[in-house]
Amino acid sequence: MIVGGGFGGLALAKNLKNAPVDVLMLDKHNYHTFQPLLYQVAIGSIAADSIGFPIRRIFTKFDNFTFNMAEVQKINPESNTLTTNIGEIHYDYLVIATGSNSNFFGNKQIEHFAMPMKNIPEALNLRSLILQNLETALVTADMREKFALMTYVVVGGGPTGVELSGALAEMRHMILMKDYHGLSKYDMRVYLVEGKDRLLATMSPQASAKAKQFLTHDEVTIYNSAHVQSYDGFYLTIDNGKTIKTRNVFWAAGVIGEMPGGIPAEIITKGNRIQTDEANRVKGCQNIFAIGDVSSMITENYPAGLPGVAPVAIQQGEWLAKNLVHLIKGESTVPFKYHDKGTLATIGRNKAVADLDKLHFQGFFAWILWGVVHLMSLAGFSNKGMVFLTWVINYFNKNSDNRLVVRYFNTETREMSNDSNDPGRSSRC
């Protein structure tokens, strides 16, 4: 039983293809999400469908694989069952691969008003908000409101925050005055707020410095060593003394493990992750395993746990497939070793940073490499083709065709609606 069809869950199921096991995968969505390109959906560069792929389609040719769309609510280790929204399900071996969710550090007000970007529906919320705020900015007579609608604050200077703020800056330079006649790019502001003293803190100092240089050149205002204190939907306060009036706050400041109930509290560690041993076995359990973002595997080289990135989830999924076969044969498991192939982050057109082992480079070649790696990693031939073609068209047009407000994001209810009247806006001015 695999709960979660993300990077880890898919890698595990694929590697069990010829194993003497029956695999049942449960996921609350019927598709896999390629999270690294969510920001391009949010900014309207590529279509939402091109970064999701139906899980059933991936396993068409697998005889030992079954999928059910179901949300797991609780794990019951004492009876080897799961409580789900489609009923109670038995397992022999359970693998938890449920990933992570946005971390608002307990601040309920920020959680209510800021926009997270962890899945396709949330990326579409961002897309609608960005675009509907520009439409409103065009027609509002209130200058204070107009600037707030055109001010974008990205919180978190990791790869996601850097990529999103870079894409917003690019939209200001290339698209705003071309398509939104009446709006000036000088009225649109992009801020990036990061708690650490440098951007891309998990990458090399060279990559951090270059990312900052690229973003500063594109007129993104960067606040380092700064923490957002509050946001009420209009005023955002930061502990460096700044207050920004904005209708657009995008949250990329961190993640916490996402898991169903039933996991004993004593094995849930920092970041809401489940402690495992080096074979991904959940501490204190015989037949329950956890992989990817939801797991915390502490090793000699990674005393704070392995990083929450796709390669860790994929490699753990592949490795666990081997270990499960060992277990079924009555053999002992082999400890997992993470092979870090490097990190890439893009800042915009022709601009990216790359750390590959001891090799650090930035600019056009890093950008090409980022594109190739992301295209190759996308699930589905049609998605690869669609994204590649869209990128080529966007590159030469210096524009994009996916800027649709299909449904409105209601800033009061925080949900999508077909109603263009937003009751929350005027009352919060």
Ligand SMILES: Cc1cc2nc3c(=O)[nH]c(=O)nc-3n(C[C@H](O)[C@H](O)[C@H](O)COP(=O)(O)OP(=O)(O)OC[C@H]3O[C@@H](n4cnc5c(N)ncnc54)[C@H](O)[C@@H]3O)c2cc1C
């Ligand atoms: C915006 C963004 C950009 C990123 N960019 C990069 C990048 O460039 N490079 C990189 O290496 N990593 C990147 N990451 C991190 C990477 O996406 C994660 O590390 C990776 O997805 C973890 O894989 P996973 O299998 O653990 O979980 P996920 O891929 O998140 O999959 C978890 C699955 O579990 C399902 N699920 C959750 N709870 C339940 C439940 N209760 N019942 C049923 N199903 C459930 C979810 O629907 C989901 O399909 C990015 C993440 C984000 C959000």
